[in-house]
Amino acid sequence: MTLGGDGRGSRTLDQIAVGSSWSAVVIRNLTRGQIVQYAGASGDFNPLHTDEPYATQVAGYPSVFAHGMLTMALTGTAITDLFGAGSMTRFGGRFRAQVWPDDTLTVDVRVVDLEPGDALASLEVTTTNQNQIVVFQGTATVTIGAPNKV
Numbered sequence: 001m002t003l004g005g006d007g008r009g010s011r012t013l014d015q016i017a018v019g020s021s022w023s024a025v026v027i028r029n030l031t032r033g034q035i036v037q038y039a040g041a042s043g044d045f046n047p048l049h050t051d052e053p054y055a056t057q058v059a060g061y062p063s064v065f066a067h068g069m070l071t072m073a074l075t076g077t078a079i080t081d082l083f084g085a086g087s088m089t090r091f092g093g094r095f096r097a098q099v100w101p102d103d104t105l106t107v108d109v110r111v112v113d114l115e116p117g118d119a120l121a122s123l124e125v126t127t128t129n130q131n132q133i134v135v136f137q138g139t140a141t142v143t144i145g146a147p148n149k150v
Contacts (some may be wrong), residue, residue, distance in 0.1 A: 108127075
């Protein structure tokens with residue numbers, strides 16, 4: 001993932017402005033194995049995500065598909081890579097399309113507002129797949145110069 005800077009949340013108020021933007025590929029060719037690993041980590045073993053015959057033959061989908069929260073987690077990783085693991089104070093959005101095995105996801109982050117007195121930046125985030133289909137769209141607020149800790 002290339003975001004500019006050192007990727008450890010080193011941005012300061014003098015390095016960003018309203019309109020600043022970054023883009024990063026957060027996953028290339030998502031595998032079924034990665035989807036199942038996320039199922040294990042989250043405890044969500046819904047067969048739509050883990051059982052190909054169920055997803056295709058019973059539910060009528062072309063394949064299993066990723067959990068929405070996996071998409072959101074990958075999107076959040078781009079934000080914390082930019083501003084630091086301890087920087088995010090708010091994050092939300094909408095799932096716009098399913099994420100399928102073999103998808104490559106790119107996150108675009110744009111600063112839409114700055115509150116220099118509070119060292120806060122408001123962000124718009126959009127995650128797209130390799131076909132430029134928006135799969136997640138949301139907003140986040142980050143503290144600029146926050147310590148890089150979890």
